[in-house]
Amino acid sequence: MTPLTTDQRDLLDLVRSYAGGRLAPRAAEDERAGVFPRDLLAELGSMDLMGLPFPEELGGSGQPYGVYLRVVEELARAFLSVGLSLSVHTLATWGVLTHAPAPLRDRVAHRMTAGEWLGAYSLSEPASGSDAASLSTRAVRDGDAYVVNGTKAWVTHAGEADFYLLLCRTDEHRTRGVSALYVPADTPGLSFAPPERKMGLRSSPTRQVRYDDARVPAAHLLGREGEGLGLALRALDSGRLGIAACAVGLAQCALEHAVAHARGREQFGRPIGDFQGVGFMLADMATRIAAARALYLEAAARRDAGDEHRSMAAMAKLFATDTAMAVTVDAVQVLGGYGYVTDYPVERLMREAKALQIVEGTNQIQRLVVSRGLLGNGSAVAGA
Ligand SMILES: Cc1cc2nc3c(=O)[nH]c(=O)nc-3n(C[C@H](O)[C@H](O)[C@H](O)COP(=O)(O)OP(=O)(O)OC[C@H]3O[C@@H](n4cnc5c(N)ncnc54)[C@H](O)[C@@H]3O)c2cc1C
Numbered sequence: 462m463t464p465l466t467t468d469q470r471d472l473l474d475l476v477r478s479y480a481g482g483r484l485a486p487r488a489a490e491d492e493r494a495g496v497f498p499r500d501l502l503a504e505l506g507s508m509d510l511m512g513l514p515f516p517e518e519l520g521g522s523g524q525p526y527g528v529y530l531r532v533v534e535e536l537a538r539a540f541l542s543v544g545l546s547l548s549v550h551t552l553a554t555w556g557v558l559t560h561a562p563a564p565l566r567d568r569v570a571h572r573m574t575a576g577e578w579l580g581a582y583s584l585s586e587p588a589s590g591s592d593a594a595s596l597s598t599r600a601v602r603d604g605d606a607y608v609v610n611g612t613k614a615w616v617t618h619a620g621e622a623d624f625y626l627l628l629c630r631t632d633e634h635r636t637r638g639v640s641a642l643y644v645p646a647d648t649p650g651l652s653f654a655p656p657e658r659k660m661g662l663r664s665s666p667t668r669q670v671r672y673d674d675a676r677v678p679a680a681h682l683l684g685r686e687g688e689g690l691g692l693a694l695r696a697l698d699s700g701r702l703g704i705a706a707c708a709v710g711l712a713q714c715a716l717e718h719a720v721a722h723a724r725g726r727e728q729f730g731r732p733i734g735d736f737q738g739v740g741f742m743l744a745d746m747a748t749r750i751a752a753a754r755a756l757y758l759e760a761a762a763r764r765d766a767g768d769e770h771r772s773m774a775a776m777a778k779l780f781a782t783d784t785a786m787a788v789t790v791d792a793v794q795v796l797g798g799y800g801y802v803t804d805y806p807v808e809r810l811m812r813e814a815k816a817l818q819i820v821e822g823t824n825q826i827q828r829l830v831v832s833r834g835l836l837g838n839g840s841a842v843a844g845a
Contacts, residue, residue: 463525463527463762463765465528469524469528472524472528472532473528473531473532473535475508476510476532476535476536477535479504479508480535480536480538480539480540481539483501483504484498484501484536484539484540484543485539485540487501487540488539488540488541488542488664488806488809489806489809491540491542491664492542492661492662492663492664492809493663493803494663495656495663495664496664497542497621497664497665497666498540498542498543498664499579499621501540501543502543502546502547502550502576502579503576505536505543505547505576506575506576506577507576509522509575510532510547510576511547511550511573511574511575511576512554512573512574512575512576513528513529513532513551514526514528514529514551514555515554515555515558515570515574519558519566519570519571519574520570520571520573520574520575521574525761525765526699526702526761526764526765527758527761527762527765529551530702530703530705530706530757530758530761531706531758532547533547533548533703533706533707533710534706534707534709534710534713534754535710536710537706537707537708537709537710537711537714538710538711538713538714539710539714540664541662541665541707541710541711541810541813542662542663542664542665543664544706544707544710545617545662545665545703545704545707546579546617546618546665547703548700548703548704548706548707549580549581549582549617549618549700549703550573550576550579550580550618551699551700551703552580552582552626552696552697552699552700552703552821553580553581553582553622553624553625553626554573554574554580555696555699555700556582556626556641556683556692556693556696557569557573557580557624557626557643557683558570558573558574560641560683560684560688560692561643561681561683562680562682564680565643565680565681569624569643572623573624577623578623578624579618579621579622579623579624580618580622580623580624580625580626581616581617581618581619581622581624581625581626582616582617582625582626582696582700583613583616583619583625583626583627583628583670584596584613584628584693585613585614585615585616586598586611586612586613586614587612587614587669590614590615591822591823591825591826593628593690593693594635594636594639594690595635596628596629596630596639597611597630598610598611598612598613598627598628598629598630598672599611599629599630599631600629600630600631600640600642600677601631602631602679603676605678605679605680606676606677606678606679607629607631607642607676607677607678607679607681607682608674608675608676609627609629609642609644609650609672609674609675609676609677610672610673610674610675611629611671611672612669612670612671612672613625613627613669613670613672614669615657615667615669616667616668616669616670617665617666617667617820618665618666619653619666619667619668619669619670620653620656620666620668621666622646623645623646624643624644624645624646625643625644625646625651625670626641626642626643626644626683626696627641627642627643627644627672627677628640628641628689628690628693629641629642629689631686631687631689632686632687634687636690637687637690638687639687639689639690639693640682640683640684640685640686640687640688640689641682641683641684641688641689641692641693642677642681642682642683643677643681643683644675644677644681648675648676648677649675649676650672650673650674650675650676651670651671651672651675652670652671652673653668653669653670653671654668654669654670654671655668656668659816660812660815660816661809661812661813661815661816662812662813662816694771697821697822698764698770698771698774699764699774700821701774701775701777701778701821701822701827702757702760702761702764702774702777702778704778704781704782704817704820704821705753705756705757705760705774705777705778705780705781705782706757706781707817708753708778708781708782708784708785708814708817709750709753709754709757709781709784709785711785711789711810711813711814711817712746712749712750712753712781712784712785712788712789712814713750714806714810715746715785715788715789715791715792715807715810715811715814716743716746716747716750716788716792718792718796718805718806718807718810719742719743719746719791719792719795719796719807720734720743722795722796722799723739723740723743723795726796726797733795739795742791742794742795743795745791746787746788746791746792749784749787749788750784750788752780752784753777753780753781753784753785754781756773756776756777756780756781757777757781759773759777760773760774760776760777771830771834772830772831772834772835775822775827775828775830775831775834776827776831778821778822778824778827779824779827779828779831781817782814782817782818782824783818783824785814785817786811786814786815786817786818788814789807789810789811789813789814790811792807792810792811793807793808793811
């Protein structure tokens with residue numbers, strides 16, 4: 462892991478203080494009311510935080526991926542839905558900017574990296590989740606456009622996004638028949654189902670998107686026809702690191718609440734943290750978090766060096782999100798009855814952690830990616 466420069470340290474200090482002052486006070490109420498904090502994302506844009514890992518010529522900040530991930534961690538520590546939004550936006554933007562034809566890329570890049578336009582990544586369907594290659598949304602070429610029909614599911618930012626990175630079928634071949642399209646949100650033929658009623662992450666909108674004879678210009682094809690699944694998988698290699706960073710931020714937040722409670726709460730005439738049963742739980746929580754952080758930073762360093770990082774990104778996502786689940790469950794335990802009620806944030810953090818074990822490939826799928834890497838039989842497994 463490369464040491465941070467002074468400028469990068471200053472950036473992280475700035476983000477930490479902004480997140481503590483602006484995001485953390487909003488999290489509980491926005492999550493309770495199901496408010497999507499688009500205003501906060503606009504603020505991130507005005508602070509040049511929505512395009513951190515993209516090249517400067519495309520309007521980004523040219524930061525190493527590890528620095529971008531640390532920013533995601535700080536945001537998620539204060540308000541997970543905001544950290545997740547930045548991660549999903551980066552996932553969609555990466556797919557477009559690295560594969561769009563130059564005229565399209567140059568037309569859209571700066572608005573994406575400035576955060577003026579918000580992105581969504583659309584791989585999953587009602588009947589196609591972990592088995593992403595089974596997707597059935599169809600794009601049929603008609604003159605200078607593709608006519609798209611089908612239903613995409615579980616789309617984070619659906620109805621709020623300005624553009625969609627759409628994975629769809631242009632040919633019958635299971636894997637080489639999948640293509641990627643850039644779809645502006647105002648394309649006629651798009652419609653949105655009501656938001657999913659989720660157990661947590663209610664500030665992060667998740668909806669189905671329906672395509673009814675939606676005409677998407679052929680010039681919006683990303684890469685070549687049939688290359689969509691590879692694009693989707695490469696995008697997920699990076700996106701999963703964003704989810705790992707979100708998980709570490711969430712777990713860190715839970716640990717801090719648990720430590721504060723263990724210091725302040727007295728039973729048997731002593732702070733409960735003095736009991737080894739509680740103190741050791743806190744020590745285990747902190748150790749797991751440090752290991753998860755080190756793993757995502759190591760994967761990011763490999764990515765920045767241009768080295769193979771698919772397996773390590775899957776390990777980071779797997780380990781960090783399992784850590785977030787375990788740490789938030791333990792945080793509820795440390796708070797006792799107070800952990801189980803909505804007056805304190807740790808029950809919300811526990812509900813939020815569960816989603817991270819599912820999104821961008823369930824943790825079973827991460828184990829498949831890692832084991833196939835070990836055994837050398839790495840066929841396409843995705844699961845957005
Ligand atoms: C809050 C939220 C946000 C999301 N955002 C997006 C988004 O923005 N874009 C998008 O495209 N998708 C998104 N998703 C969808 C998410 O990626 C899928 O839910 C996930 O990939 C799993 O697919 P599934 O739900 O269809 O479950 P299934 O694939 O049906 O899996 C069900 C269970 O079977 C297990 N399983 C399946 N296959 C195997 C196997 N081969 N080996 C072992 N176990 C297996 C899974 O691990 C899981 O436990 C989101 C989901 C949620 C909950």
